[in-house]
Amino acid sequence: MANRFKDLKWWQKLGVLGAIASILGCLVIFREYLWLALKWAWAGIGSVWSHLTDDSAIPFWLLYALLLLILILARKVAVSWLGGLRLPSGVLTPQHYYKDVFYGIVWRWRYPSKHYLRPEEFVPFCPICDLELQRTQFESHVIPVHLYCDNCRKLFTIESESVSGILDYMVREIPRRIRSGEWKERFSSGAAE
Ligand SMILES: [Zn+2]
Numbered sequence: 626m627a628n629r630f631k632d633l634k635w636w637q638k639l640g641v642l643g644a645i646a647s648i649l650g651c652l653v654i655f656r657e658y659l660w661l662a663l664k665w666a667w668a669g670i671g672s673v674w675s676h677l678t679d680d681s682a683i684p685f686w687l688l689y690a691l692l693l694l695i696l697i698l699a700r701k702v703a704v705s706w707l708g709g710l711r712l713p714s715g716v717l718t719p720q721h722y723y724k725d726v727f728y729g730i731v732w733r734w735r736y737p738s739k740h741y742l743r744p745e746e747f748v749p750f751c752p753i754c755d756l757e758l759q760r761t762q763f764e765s766h767v768i769p770v771h772l773y774c775d776n777c778r779k780l781f782t783i784e785s786e787s788v789s790g791i792l793d794y795m796v797r798e799i800p801r802r803i804r805s806g807e808w809k810e811r812f813s814s815g816a817a818e
Contacts, residue, residue, distance in 0.1 A: 722808040728783045
């Protein structure tokens with residue numbers, strides 16, 4: 626530091642000395658105010674401390690600590706409650722009901738729009754491994770209907786139902802479950818998840 630001060634030019638040294646002198650001068654001139662400010666600050670700390678440790682029925686610091694604890698707990702409860710409210714509106718809408726089990730087979734479908742919940746484009750899946758099933762015999766009026774899983778090497782047969790009969794039933798049954806509210810139970814049973 627001293628070396629660096631020596632390296633300065635004379636007019637720079639003068640500037641530094643001038644700055645130090647003016648700070649010292651300010652301290653001398655305003656020392657009484659400074660002392661007063663320190664006294665006020667000390668008095669403030671003292672009064673806060675005496676307020677906190679006041680000999681009322683319950684010490685104030687304990688009261689404030691309890692109040693803080695209650696506020697933290699209330700915030701936690703509110704957050705979890707609001708989170709719980711958000712979940713059903715975010716997840717459980719009829720548009721999210723696009724999977725269910727019919728005839729022992731998992732079916733997935735889609736809706737033309739969120740305002741027109743008439744299911745279409747049904748796709749069958751294996752109820753064991755969830756692979757999309759092969760439609761080995763899937764012409765609309767052929768009975769029985771055969772669906773095959775390559776993974777499980779299992780043939781699923783829907784007796785006495787044609788493909789057109791199966792699709793027609795699901796097209797009518799799914800909107801009925803939406804209207805009656807049964808689709809929500811399908812979520813809780815895990816069939817629609
Ligand atoms: Zn399978």
